[in-house]
Amino acid sequence: MVLSAQTKLKIFIVALVVVIIGIGGCIAYFNFYVKTPEYTLKAVQEAVETHDIDEFNKYVNVDTVVAGVTNNMLDAIIASQNNLPEEAKVAMNSLATMFKAPLVASLNDGLNTFVKTGSWEATEDVKDSQGAMINSKMILDQTGLMDLTYLGTDYINIDEENGTAQAGIRTQQNEINQPFVFQVTLEEQPDGYWKVVSVDNFADFIKLLQDGRKAYIEEYLNKTATVLNDKEKTLTENEAKLNASLKMGVLGDEKSRMELKSTIESTILPQLKEVQANLQEVNVPKAAETLHNLRLKACESKIAYYENYAKWLENKDIKTLREATDNMKKAKTMEHEAELLTNRIQGQLS
Structure with missing residues (x-):
């Protein structure tokens, strides 16, 4: 069938109208969508993924977010000191005020670095009001932010009357292996776009983190106590x-010396190496890393002592005996330090 020129013109006009309506609809929808809390949260996520700090700052009021997070963190830390008298808590509040500025600076620096690089490592330490250096990495460790995994948006509730929105951001805190939903507030801006202005439940997150770390440390102490005591x-x-045997003066007899050497190599060293292997298999919380390293090094020094002592029983070289003695001194020193540190950690948990 051959279409007339007039019919072709009508078809063309209809198609053009459909295209124009489609484009107009897309433009209208896009203009609406970009001015929603949902779009803002998506834009923030993409800014982090692409390390676009300018785009991130466009949709996040970093100053108000960091200030709120800092206040939440300090309040949660002070509130967790249940055994302190009120006057001590007042003193802690004064200290918190003193350290607030460097905390804010550390978090600002860490957040800026995270968006730009994907790492929370702060670029440099900052100073407190007295000029003392503040360890930014230590501060970031305490926030638990360095071990967070983003899982998605849980909900978005809009209050059109007030021009605000509440969003739930699902995360996983990997250090304590616990999920957490951050409650985030967004505000509508004069140009119609939305901006993240605060994280409202960071104190709850800090409490979850503290409780999780406490449980993790208790689990570690119980497991290692079993390993060591067994x-x-x-x-x-x-x-x-x-x-x-040594007190009986058997070292002058070659046969007795070899029997002692055999006892060390067949009984004592395997037991020590089994303890070492068992300790190496234990999951270690960050707060117990120093203690765990002390225990491992003490075990390592004790193994070195018996290895050198067994060697000395055979070669009778005074240098070998001195090496053995030095290693035992190191082992005893580290065992003592580990015991003191264990008691200190247990005291903090009670």
């Missing part, structure tokens, strides 16, 4: 037998 009795008995 082997300590048997190890102590074998060491006592060895020391008893």
